[in-house]
Amino acid sequence: MYVAVKGGEAAIDAAHGWLAAERRGDPALPELTLDQIAQQMTLAVDRVMAEGSCYDRGLAALALKQARGDAIEAAFLLRAYRTTLARFGAAEPLDTGGMRIARRISATYKDLPGGQVLGPTFDYTHRLLDFALAAEGAPPATVPEREADTAVVPRVAELLAREGLMQREPQGEAEPTDLTRDPLTFPADRSARLQNLARGDEGFLLGLGYSTQRGYGNAHPFVGEIRQGRVTVEFTPPELGFPIAIGEIDVTECQMVNQFKGSLTEPPQFTRGYGLVFGHGERKAMAMALVDRALRAEELGEEVTAPAQDAEFVLYHSDNVEATGFVEHLKLPHYVDFQSELENIRAMRADAMGALKQAAE
Amino acid sequence: MGVLAHAGADAIEDRLAGHALPGYRRLRGPETGLVMLRGRAGGDGAAFNLGEMTITRCTLRTEDGLVGHAYVAGRDARQAELAALLDALLQDPARHDALHEAVIAPLAAAQAARAAEHARRAAATRVDFLAMATMR
Structure with missing residues (x-):
C-alpha cells in the first residue's frame, strides 16, 4: 500500500x-x-x-x-x-555485410577471404597497468598503416550456408515487433527477442551466456565471425520515397556457430546465434549471440532445461532500466506496508510464544 | 545528400563561403527526432528493431521556389538547414555544377580520404600467418 x-x-x-x-x-x-x-x-x-x-x-x-x-x-x-522526441520513422535494415571493417576475426577458419583483421583490440595486451598513461602529455601515437584491399569481406555464415551446412535465416518483410511501442508478450518472436537482447544489460547477458558454456543449456558454440566497423544508415523520407544516407554508425556483430543435430524436417547442420550492438561492444555482442541461440531451443525442437533457454526468465529480467527501477523502489517509503507486517509478526509471535509456554507446562 | 549527412555544419559553411545564396523560408524544422534503426537476424534474415538514433530534418523553399529536404543523423540543426538549402540549390541547373564542385566534391573527397585511412589502419592489423616448422 x-x-x-x-x-x-x-x-x-x-x-x-x-x-x-x-x-x-x-x-x-x-x-x-x-x-x-x-x-x-x-x-x-x-x-x-x-x-x-x-x-x-x-x-x-x-x-x-x-x-x-x-x-x-x-x-x-x-x-x-x-521519450521526449518524436519518431520520424524506421531506417532500412543495416547492411552489416557491407561494413567498413575495423575488426573482423573468425575462430572457425584461419585462412578466409578478407583475412583476420584485429583492429583496435585489448586482446593480446598483457593486462598490466600502464603507468606511462598516468603521466599526461604523451605525443599522439602514430598508427601503422598498410595498403588496403577494397573487396567486400564475405560473411563466414554465408560460406557455410553455400555448402548447405548452415541453416539459412528465415526471410520475411513482416514489420518487426517494437518493444518501445508494444509490451513484451509470450511466446516472443525472434525480432522481439533480438531487440530485447540488443538493449539488455551487458552483465546479465554475459552471465547467462557464460552459463550456457558451463553446461546450463548444452551449447557448443564457435565464433564464426565477429566484425566491428562502420555501416551507413539509410532512411526513406516519406516526401522523397527513396532511401537516402543519413549518417554512419559503429556497430559490433557476432555470429556464433552452433551444432544442430537435425529434426524430422531438417538434416543435421549448423545454426546461428546472433549478436548486434551499437558501438564497439564485443563482449556484449558475443553474450547476446550465445543467449539468442539458447532462446532458439524451443523452435529447434531442443529440450528447454536451462535458465538461458527460458524466454520469460531471460527477457523479463534483461532490461537494467526496468530491473533497477523495481529493485531500487524498495528504498522508497513502505511505512504503512511495514506497519501491517509488524502487526502481523507480533500477533504470530504472541501465538507461538503462547503455544511454547503451554508445551513447556 | 549522403555527403552532407556525413559533414559537420562548419565544414559545409566553410565551403559555401563566398557563394551568393538566395533567401529562403523554412517550411518545417529544423527539428530533431528519432529514427528506429534495424538489423537483420543472423545478418541476412528478417528485420528486427535494434535501437533508435537521433536525427534532424529540415525542409525549406528558396526565393526561386525550389524545395529542399534534409535528414541528417544527430542533433545539429545548422547542418540540417544547410543540407536542405543545398538540396534545393543543387536542383537549379544554373547553380548545380558550381556548388557541386565547391561543396560536395571536396567534402566527398575528405570523407573518402578518412575512409581510406580507416581501411589502411585496419589492413595493418591483418594477420599474416607464417607456416611453423613442426617440432617432431
Missing part, C-alpha cells in the same frame, strides 16, 4: 546540491568536457548508447557526466530523454 507523504523537500534539495558538488569533484581540477568523454571514454559511451537504446554519442557522454560515470543511471537518463 502506498500513501502520499509530504516533507523532506529541503533535505532533497540539499542532497541534490551535494550531489552536484560530488559530481564536479575538486574544483581545482579542470572540468571534464563532453568531447573528452565522447573521445576518451568511448566504450563507456558505447555501452550507454546500447543499453539506453539510442545512438547519439553526445547525449550518451552528457548522460555519463550527469550520472558520475554510472552506466545504468546514464542509460536510464538516455531512455528518459528519448
Whole structure:
C-alpha cells in the first residue's frame, strides 16, 4: 500500500546540491568536457548508447557526466530523454555485410577471404597497468598503416550456408515487433527477442551466456565471425520515397556457430546465434549471440532445461532500466506496508510464544 | 545528400563561403527526432528493431521556389538547414555544377580520404600467418 507523504523537500534539495558538488569533484581540477568523454571514454559511451537504446554519442557522454560515470543511471537518463522526441520513422535494415571493417576475426577458419583483421583490440595486451598513461602529455601515437584491399569481406555464415551446412535465416518483410511501442508478450518472436537482447544489460547477458558454456543449456558454440566497423544508415523520407544516407554508425556483430543435430524436417547442420550492438561492444555482442541461440531451443525442437533457454526468465529480467527501477523502489517509503507486517509478526509471535509456554507446562 | 549527412555544419559553411545564396523560408524544422534503426537476424534474415538514433530534418523553399529536404543523423540543426538549402540549390541547373564542385566534391573527397585511412589502419592489423616448422 502506498500513501502520499509530504516533507523532506529541503533535505532533497540539499542532497541534490551535494550531489552536484560530488559530481564536479575538486574544483581545482579542470572540468571534464563532453568531447573528452565522447573521445576518451568511448566504450563507456558505447555501452550507454546500447543499453539506453539510442545512438547519439553526445547525449550518451552528457548522460555519463550527469550520472558520475554510472552506466545504468546514464542509460536510464538516455531512455528518459528519448521519450521526449518524436519518431520520424524506421531506417532500412543495416547492411552489416557491407561494413567498413575495423575488426573482423573468425575462430572457425584461419585462412578466409578478407583475412583476420584485429583492429583496435585489448586482446593480446598483457593486462598490466600502464603507468606511462598516468603521466599526461604523451605525443599522439602514430598508427601503422598498410595498403588496403577494397573487396567486400564475405560473411563466414554465408560460406557455410553455400555448402548447405548452415541453416539459412528465415526471410520475411513482416514489420518487426517494437518493444518501445508494444509490451513484451509470450511466446516472443525472434525480432522481439533480438531487440530485447540488443538493449539488455551487458552483465546479465554475459552471465547467462557464460552459463550456457558451463553446461546450463548444452551449447557448443564457435565464433564464426565477429566484425566491428562502420555501416551507413539509410532512411526513406516519406516526401522523397527513396532511401537516402543519413549518417554512419559503429556497430559490433557476432555470429556464433552452433551444432544442430537435425529434426524430422531438417538434416543435421549448423545454426546461428546472433549478436548486434551499437558501438564497439564485443563482449556484449558475443553474450547476446550465445543467449539468442539458447532462446532458439524451443523452435529447434531442443529440450528447454536451462535458465538461458527460458524466454520469460531471460527477457523479463534483461532490461537494467526496468530491473533497477523495481529493485531500487524498495528504498522508497513502505511505512504503512511495514506497519501491517509488524502487526502481523507480533500477533504470530504472541501465538507461538503462547503455544511454547503451554508445551513447556 | 549522403555527403552532407556525413559533414559537420562548419565544414559545409566553410565551403559555401563566398557563394551568393538566395533567401529562403523554412517550411518545417529544423527539428530533431528519432529514427528506429534495424538489423537483420543472423545478418541476412528478417528485420528486427535494434535501437533508435537521433536525427534532424529540415525542409525549406528558396526565393526561386525550389524545395529542399534534409535528414541528417544527430542533433545539429545548422547542418540540417544547410543540407536542405543545398538540396534545393543543387536542383537549379544554373547553380548545380558550381556548388557541386565547391561543396560536395571536396567534402566527398575528405570523407573518402578518412575512409581510406580507416581501411589502411585496419589492413595493418591483418594477420599474416607464417607456416611453423613442426617440432617432431
